[in-house]
Amino acid sequence: MELTLNQEFLTENDCYKTGQTIKPRGVMVHSTGVAQPDPEVFLRRWNAPGVEKCVHAFVARDRAVQTLPWTTRGWHAGTGTTGRSANNTHISFECCEPAGHTYQGGTMVGYDVEANHAYFDDLYHNAVALTATLCQEFKLDPLAPGVVICHAEGYNLGIASQHGDVLQWWPKHGVTMDQFRQDVAQAIEDEEDDSMTQERFNQLMEGYLAGQAKLPPSDWSQPARTWAEEQGIIVGSDNGEKHYKSFPTREEMAQMLYRSRQAQ
Numbered sequence: 118m119e120l121t122l123n124q125e126f127l128t129e130n131d132c133y134k135t136g137q138t139i140k141p142r143g144v145m146v147h148s149t150g151v152a153q154p155d156p157e158v159f160l161r162r163w164n165a166p167g168v169e170k171c172v173h174a175f176v177a178r179d180r181a182v183q184t185l186p187w188t189t190r191g192w193h194a195g196t197g198t199t200g201r202s203a204n205n206t207h208i209s210f211e212c213c214e215p216a217g218h219t220y221q222g223g224t225m226v227g228y229d230v231e232a233n234h235a236y237f238d239d240l241y242h243n244a245v246a247l248t249a250t251l252c253q254e255f256k257l258d259p260l261a262p263g264v265v266i267c268h269a270e271g272y273n274l275g276i277a278s279q280h281g282d283v284l285q286w287w288p289k290h291g292v293t294m295d296q297f298r299q300d301v302a303q304a305i306e307d308e309e310d311d312s313m314t315q316e317r318f319n320q321l322m323e324g325y326l327a328g329q330a331k332l333p334p335s336d337w338s339q340p341a342r343t344w345a346e347e348q349g350i351i352v353g354s355d356n357g358e359k360h361y362k363s364f365p366t367r368e369e370m371a372q373m374l375y376r377s378r379q380a381q
């Protein structure tokens with residue numbers, strides 16, 4: 118799960134300045150509803166007073182930009198009188214839509230699915246990665262009801278203002294929100310498989326030590342080895358393996374010193 122995540126807080130936005138905090142219980146996915154792939158355009162436009170909305174991040178094709186601290190209360194599920202409760206519970210991000218289409222009502226017009234396929238793949242991958250990262254950071258289960266949802270689902274649940282995103286867009290590429298939740302869960306699982314645990318470290322250490330034990334000794338130590346074996350100081354295992362490249366433990370050291378003394 119590779120994601121370039123920059124941070125450019127919208128410090129001039131009234132939402133940032135209000136600075137209310139939340140305990141995140143979910144992640145809400147939005148799309149901007151305008152054909153503008155460059156997040157910088159939104160960052161400039163939204164980093165000002167009087168914007169009346171604010172999200173925690175923008176996801177673009179090549180990166181994501183965090184625009185609010187994750188625990189700041191966003192204004193993404195409506196503001197003022199239209200503000201709904203998802204603002205109190207959900208971290209939010211906007212997905213930047215590619216160039217070339219317009220809108221009629223809530224419907225995309227002139228959207229070229231074929232031409233935008235690679236763009237969508239990249240952006241979707243970043244949206245999955247960001248959501249997985251947030252779920253891990255705030256210990257959220259992406260498959261639990263109401264946790265990872267889009268704006269349209271939030272409206273249907275009665276916790277967000279009336280918008281259709283991202284269902285006006287993602288299904289054109291054959292992606293449902295259920296698929297998204299599955300992909301987020303899978304990304305978290307993959308990440309956990311890769312991450313180091315004590316158990317995993319022990320496994321790797323055992324493998325390393327077993328490999329060392331099989332290595333042949335160096336020529337320079339040959340007289341000393343011959344002597345030590347003749348004196349019965351180095352005995353080796355039951356099948357005669359001497360494990361000359363293995364680390365000795367203190368009890369093995371004591372054993373060798375003891376035998377060495379007895380041989381005198």
Ligand SMILES: [Zn+2]
Nearest residue numbers: 147268280282
């Ligand atoms: Zn939205």
